[in-house]
Amino acid sequence: MTASAFAGLAPCVHCGFCLQSCPTFLVTGDEADGPRGRIVLLRALEREELPADDAALIHHLDRCLGCRACEPVCPSGVSYAPALEEARRRFADFRPIPATVRLVVAVMAEPAVRTPLLTVARLFRPLATVAARALGSTRIGFLAGMLAATKGRVGGWADRRFGGSADQRIVDAATPVSAPTSKPVTADPPIRRSAVIFRGCIMDGLFGHVHEATARTLEANGYALVPAPGQGCCGALHAHAGLEHTARALARRNVLAFGRARADEIIVNAAGCGAALKEYGRLLAGDLLEPAAHAMAARVRDVSEALTEAGPRPGAAMDLAVAYDPPCHLLHAQRIARQPLALLDAVPGLRRVPVDESELCCGSAGSYSLSQPELSREVLARKVAAIARARPDVLATGNPGCAMQIGAGLLAAGLRIPVVHPVELLDRSYGAAGVYQQVGP
Ligand code: SF4
Ligand code: SF4
Known part of the structure; x- marks a missing residue:
């Protein structure tokens, strides 16, 4: 990227x-x-009126x-994100990236390290909820809460506040007739599109249950799924941290892997990854793979986009009050607002409850909660207070970082509101409707 990254600020x-x-x-x-x-x-940075090592410049940027909430509301059409990324790329030469951020981005980039580490993290997940409750809003307690928020919500801790288990209410509201499956049983829809699911890093390691729900709901709505071996982390965390070289290397790997996968669409269930993949053409500008990156980006769809266009077929009724929190990289970066709501509306009986200022960031923002913990928590406090006022049975959001940040914030505040991906609710509803049949023993 060059000085042209600043061009979007001109208006x-x-x-x-x-x-x-x-x-x-x-x-x-x-x-x-x-x-x-x-x-x-x-x-001022672009015009070299301020040097890239200016302390105040670095501090405020x-x-x-990077939530991009300032972009859609701008009447002049300012494009802010490319300039921010370029600035952080220049800062990387002058200021150290926090050790915790360096560790996380290094682990996420390397599957041979990431896979065993996240496997161990999954083993500790049952203890994480206990630790989060015991340690409250301390730094360690909050990290434990983030891990606790990654578990699949198919039964779990009791929720006295709402009169019984909130997790259990998801199960009770639509009890599946069988274990999770992969084959639609009722009136298989004709195969209309082929797709590959983007697995990512954190999503693959800690949110496998969301990938499974994504696969089942896509198949139930006429998608044929194909594998894409060789895919990996999208590189968004690295690009946001100013590590452009690593971000480009990760992008090249994905462009090659998805170029080999013969599928109409690349389906993403993590808003941050989806936004990054859709901008691979810009990230790989000037690279030999730039044309392939543009071609790949054109095939990327958020799961809510894909399911909404495919139907989605309705499921069984669920008696639940659901608050939807739109991830910034879905709402502001990808401008996807209606589709996740349509996905929830495919579940009869499910009531959407409004949350004040739901369009505001939760403070997760990639590695922001590690690099700017105090401000991140202040931003989160506003979000948690708004959710507490709405009093939903469950909160739905389509990004792992948001799920972990909000989930930890709710736990720290003593609010027992499970956080799920919208496709998990649709999947649960399909299970209860008999859309799936049990396979295997
Ligand atoms: S925090 Fe969000 S809204 Fe504010 S300047 Fe940064 S990207 Fe824009
Ligand atoms: S809305 Fe913000 S970014 Fe847009 S023209 Fe006004 S000050 Fe500039």
């Missing part, structure tokens, strides 16, 4: 319409922690969540 007329959409500005009230002030800083 800014400093009107300030974006300020109230910015989570960090709402917390600090500091102009330099809002999009208008950051654009001034980015332009590192405090940006």
Whole structure:
């Protein structure tokens, strides 16, 4: 990337319409922690009026969540994200990336390390809920809460606040007639599209149950799934941290792997990964694989897009009040708002409850909760308070980082509201409707 990354800032007329959409500005009230002030800083960097090692410049741009909430509300059509990424790429030469962030991005990039580590993490998951409750909102307690939030919600801890187990309510609301399966049993829909599921890193290691639900619901709606061996981490965490070289290397691996997979679509159930994959053409600008990256990006669809266009076929009724939290990289980066709601609406009886300011970031933002823990928690506190006012039985969101951040925040606040992916609810509803048949022993 070059100075052209700043071109998207040119339309800014400093009107300030974006300020109230910015989570960090709402917390600090500091102009330099809002999009208008950051654009001034980015332009100063571009024009070399400020050096890339300027401490204040780095401070305020590192405090940006990269949530992109400032983009859709801008009447001038400012494109902010490429300039932020370029700035962080330049900062990487001058300021150290926090050790915790370096460790996480290194592990995620390397399957031979990531797979055993996340396997061990899964083993500790049952203890994580206990630890999170015992340690409350301490740093360790919050990390334990993040791990606890990754478990599949098919039964679990009791929820006294809502009169019984909230997890169990998901099960009771639509009790599946069989164990999870892979074959539709009722009136198989004709195969309309072929697809490969993007497995990612954290999703593959800690959210395998969401991948399984994604596969089942896609097959139930006329998709034929094919494998894509060789795929890996999307590189979004690395790009956001300014590690462009690693991000490009990971992108090349995926472009080659998905280029070999003969499928119409690449389905993603993690909003951050989906946004990154859709921008591979920009990330690999000037690379030999740039044309292939554009071709691959054109095939990428969020699972809610795919299922909404395919139907989705309705499932069994579920008596649940669900709050939907739109991930920033789905709502703002991919501009996907309606489809996840349509997916939830395919479950008869499910009631969507509104959450104040649901369009605001939860403070997860990739590795932000590690690199900016204090501000991240302040941003999260606003989100948790809004969810507490809505009092849903369950919260649905389509990004692993959001699920872990919000799940930990709810646990720390003593709120026993399970966090699930929207496809998990549709999957559970399909199970109860007899859409799946049991396979295997
Ligand atoms: S980014 Fe857009 S909304 Fe914000 S100050 Fe500039 S022109 Fe106004
Ligand atoms: S990306 Fe998010 S945190 Fe950063 S300036 Fe825009 S609205 Fe604020």
